Amino acid sequence: MCAARPPPVSTNPQSYSLPPLLSQHGCRMAALWTLPLLLSGCLLGCLALTPPDELPQPHNLPPLLGFNGSDGGPSVDLPMALRVFSVDYHHVQAPFEIVLWIMLASLAKLGFHWSGRVPAVVPESCVLIMVGLLVGGVIYGVRHSAPPTLSADAFFLFLLPPIVLDAGYFLPGRLFFENLGTILWYAVLGTLWNVLGIGLSLYGVCLLAQSSLGDVSLLHCLLFGSLIAAVDPVAVLSVFQEMHVNEQLHILVFGESLLNDAVTVVLYKLFESFLRLPSVSGLDVLLGGCRVVVVGLGGLCVGLFFGLVAALTSRFTSKAQVIAPLFVFLYSYLSYLTSEMLHLSGIMAIVTCAVTMKQYVEANVSEHSNTSIQYFLKMWSSVSETLIFIFLGVSTIQDVHMWSWPFVCSTLLLCLIWRATGVLLLTAVVNKLRRNAVTFRDQFIIAYGGLRGAICFSLVFLIDDFPKKRLFITTTIVVILFTVFVQGMTIKPLVELLDVKRKKRALPTVSEEIHSRLIDHLLAGIEDVVGYWGQHYWKDKFEQFNKKYLRRFLIREDHQARSSILRVYQELERREQRGDEEAPPLVDPRSHSRLLLPEEMDSIRRILSRNLQNFNNKQTPAYSRHTLHQDTTMDRTRKPLHRHQSLGERHTYNTITHWPQVEDGEFSESHRVRAGLSRSHTVCSISPRPVLQDSSASAQTAPADPRPAGDDQVFPQHQVPARRTPKKQLSFVLENEKQQ
Amino acid sequence: MGSSSSSTERIPDAQELMQETGFSAAHLVRLYERFEFLDKDDRGELRLDDFEAVSELAMNPIGDRIIGAFFSPGRETVDFPSFVRILAHFRPTDTNRTRNGRNGAQPEPANSRTSKLKFAFQLYDQDRDGKVSREELLQVLRMMLEMQVTEEQLQSIAERAIQEADLDRDDAISFDEFKKSLEKVDIEHKMSVRFLE
Numbered sequence: 034m035c036a037a038r039p040p041p042v043s044t045n046p047q048s049y050s051l052p053p054l055l056s057q058h059g060c061r062m063a064a065l066w067t068l069p070l071l072l073s074g075c076l077l078g079c080l081a082l083t084p085p086d087e088l089p090q091p092h093n094l095p096p097l098l099g100f101n102g103s104d105g106g107p108s109v110d111l112p113m114a115l116r117v118f119s120v121d122y123h124h125v126q127a128p129f130e131i132v133l134w135i136m137l138a139s140l141a142k143l144g145f146h147w148s149g150r151v152p153a154v155v156p157e158s159c160v161l162i163m164v165g166l167l168v169g170g171v172i173y174g175v176r177h178s179a180p181p182t183l184s185a186d187a188f189f190l191f192l193l194p195p196i197v198l199d200a201g202y203f204l205p206g207r208l209f210f211e212n213l214g215t216i217l218w219y220a221v222l223g224t225l226w227n228v229l230g231i232g233l234s235l236y237g238v239c240l241l242a243q244s245s246l247g248d249v250s251l252l253h254c255l256l257f258g259s260l261i262a263a264v265d266p267v268a269v270l271s272v273f274q275e276m277h278v279n280e281q282l283h284i285l286v287f288g289e290s291l292l293n294d295a296v297t298v299v300l301y302k303l304f305e306s307f308l309r310l311p312s313v314s315g316l317d318v319l320l321g322g323c324r325v326v327v328v329g330l331g332g333l334c335v336g337l338f339f340g341l342v343a344a345l346t347s348r349f350t351s352k353a354q355v356i357a358p359l360f361v362f363l364y365s366y367l368s369y370l371t372s373e374m375l376h377l378s379g380i381m382a383i384v385t386c387a388v389t390m391k392q393y394v395e396a397n398v399s400e401h402s403n404t405s406i407q408y409f410l411k412m413w414s415s416v417s418e419t420l421i422f423i424f425l426g427v428s429t430i431q432d433v434h435m436w437s438w439p440f441v442c443s444t445l446l447l448c449l450i451w452r453a454t455g456v457l458l459l460t461a462v463v464n465k466l467r468r469n470a471v472t473f474r475d476q477f478i479i480a481y482g483g484l485r486g487a488i489c490f491s492l493v494f495l496i497d498d499f500p501k502k503r504l505f506i507t508t509t510i511v512v513i514l515f516t517v518f519v520q521g522m523t524i525k526p527l528v529e530l531l532d533v534k535r536k537k538r539a540l541p542t543v544s545e546e547i548h549s550r551l552i553d554h555l556l557a558g559i560e561d562v563v564g565y566w567g568q569h570y571w572k573d574k575f576e577q578f579n580k581k582y583l584r585r586f587l588i589r590e591d592h593q594a595r596s597s598i599l600r601v602y603q604e605l606e607r608r609e610q611r612g613d614e615e616a617p618p619l620v621d622p623r624s625h626s627r628l629l630l631p632e633e634m635d636s637i638r639r640i641l642s643r644n645l646q647n648f649n650n651k652q653t654p655a656y657s658r659h660t661l662h663q664d665t666t667m668d669r670t671r672k673p674l675h676r677h678q679s680l681g682e683r684h685t686y687n688t689i690t691h692w693p694q695v696e697d698g699e700f701s702e703s704h705r706v707r708a709g710l711s712r713s714h715t716v717c718s719i720s721p722r723p724v725l726q727d728s729s730a731s732a733q734t735a736p737a738d739p740r741p742a743g744d745d746q747v748f749p750q751h752q753v754p755a756r757r758t759p760k761k762q763l764s765f766v767l768e769n770e771k772q773q
Numbered sequence: 774m775g776s777s778s779s780s781t782e783r784i785p786d787a788q789e790l791m792q793e794t795g796f797s798a799a800h801l802v803r804l805y806e807r808f809e810f811l812d813k814d815d816r817g818e819l820r821l822d823d824f825e826a827v828s829e830l831a832m833n834p835i836g837d838r839i840i841g842a843f844f845s846p847g848r849e850t851v852d853f854p855s856f857v858r859i860l861a862h863f864r865p866t867d868t869n870r871t872r873n874g875r876n877g878a879q880p881e882p883a884n885s886r887t888s889k890l891k892f893a894f895q896l897y898d899q900d901r902d903g904k905v906s907r908e909e910l911l912q913v914l915r916m917m918l919e920m921q922v923t924e925e926q927l928q929s930i931a932e933r934a935i936q937e938a939d940l941d942r943d944d945a946i947s948f949d950e951f952k953k954s955l956e957k958v959d960i961e962h963k964m965s966v967r968f969l970e
Contacts, residue, residue, distance in 0.1 A: 542937050542954065543930065543933045543934050543937060544934045544937045544938045544954040544955075545954060545955060545957065545958055547910075547913075547914065547917075547930070547934055548893065548951070548954065548955055548958075549955075549958060549963070550917055551835065551893060551896060551897075551913065551917065552893055552960075552963055552964055553963075554833055554834055554835045554839075554917065555835065555839060555893060555896065555964070556863070556963070556964060556966065557829075557833060558829075558830050558833045558835065558836055558839035559839065559860070559863050559966060560966055561827050561829040561830045561833070562807075562811075562824070562827060562830065562839070562843075562860075563804070563807060563860065563966060564807050564810070577832075
């Protein structure tokens, strides 16, 4: 993991030849080498603390991870009564091991990001699986027994929810709902197509290879098909986020992977229960179909319920802000558990919960709490994902493998073929109904980006035991590894090859925005005249309902002002009354404006999107696991930037924006930029960099060109932070703009 | 689709309308039914209060302008052909050959990009002088921003918009400048009501 970086340039090579060069370079190298040292330390810790004699039984777990540990541990025996120093490992065993594994996973992740050119070529998931394979191999080699595996319970109850919650919370809502029909189309019908196709063809293969595979029945094949056909959101996300595809494509694949959970779960459970039944009748199949609907909708309803309750609860958290984030997590997790309890779709529940409560919670809780929520979500989902992949690698090393060339190869082939044909057929139909057709290149990416992941892996372990179960396990692992490695690694070059339409639209100008809004209103009006219940109609209806009932009920009174502009305006008026010299002066309407600074543009743009009802498909940044992107759509009450401690106000303003233009360019560059943005989201950072003042202030000072000397200019901004820091403001820096 | 022409018999000048606007017979019938529905007192033409009865339109920020767009200048009623001609602007653009079948100097079809933009432009340009002045822009902005923004902010937004679009520095936006400022926006898609396909 040696970073191939050039050593820093020494300032004066002649006078002090060695020491500074060595010290700078040496420090960095030393720092870099501690990373793998830590990793190996962890590894050795994992190995050493579980004594080699014990055979770990995969399903006999202590409460959390799929471990089996030792009873008792070494202790230093002193012959006399008093032990000055003793080790009682048994006491802390379970949490200790868990922490070690998490540490291992996180250090591996760190190492990955420091390892120079590797991130550009190999997706993170691959590297983590390889680390897991390595660790598993080492453990196996040392202990000659299978390493701990990922238990299905641990996966479904602890590792999956954070990832899905994170995905749901940061879901680009507008984009998702605009494409909802297509997403559902792919998710439900596509999954059905894949399941039935793969299941039936595999059965055909088993019939053909009667000798070796004769005892695999049709139901088994269908069951296998149901678990292998589903595209996995974790794997898809981790690969796609390193590729910059346009948001429509991203949301299609991602949305599909989220929503197909309902279908997958139902089909899996259906076939499983069919397997237990003595015979299967047509009625059972029909009931199975109903179950799909029930599971999906049920999950949705559970999520909605908990989302609304969470929003309501967050309304009252003003007196105890510190625990406000906790409610978000608790309610989401509760919705997940409840729907799992009722055998509904947990993923749908948690996603719905997150989507529902997001706008109200963000309006209700304080700025710090919002940041905490977002950061914790990112952190947990990151850890979860890393752990999942590492465990995928570790669990591959087992002695339960059964290999069968025809079965494995045909499964791989069939997965690819059926997905490709499914996507082609479905797209051909859905393109007639969509406005933005899904192009052939997009279709290729959708088909090729159908990665399988840990969900299949856990599901296969849950199958009731039957003679060929080990074959299924092996095949699943092979498919997962193939899709993640081969497809994951080659998708980026293939995308570049096919020149998938990247997100390249530049930020809309103010004129574009205004005119687009006008056209939106116009279209809504025309649709009303024609009596057509179009897209705008439903959005309009929902917005009105939202405004009239939901927001009033779920958001605190003092936060209910729909427009942040109004609050800024009130704030400014207050400041004017106090004779604050920063109060922006009146604008001279006839002044010819100079070229506006980007900050002013942003604030104008923000004003527009705040207030104009936005039906449009705005540029939403892609979902990313590693950094926080803020959604710039307007239906959340955004709070502009200031916090005035002196006023004791709760009206905190933030102007976090992440402008989509940042997404352009290479991964490494935008990664740097995004990393910059995420770094600045530290709470209470008294940033020495120029900060963006409240939006309207900058907007108002924009056209005011040469002002009378007495007025304080908000620009240039470098002067301002020095004055503002005493007020301890929360600043979010638009670093991306500075780097343009 | 493709219904028989018998149902269009009730509609006067149906064939010419279909030719002119490109609507199919089925659509024309549907629009006629809608027209009759809106025409509360069965006069055969729509008046201002008929439009205002559409409740959602009343809540639209630019509802008045939209309604106004249906009325030709100087007239107080909208008959069915005018109604259909206005709505023809919102037909999705034919990407292939023109449906009119005439070549050469044919008038621009109502649902071409330019026609759609012209329609939108006229929402701004109430005095029909071919230019959107600062004041006209401000009026529309005021309507859209629903009085939640201060006058200064409005001014700055309008200022910025004109600054961006105004290439010949006459402090107003002409139709060509308007078209140019929207060149990156997919107007054909945005300004189409799929119903009217």
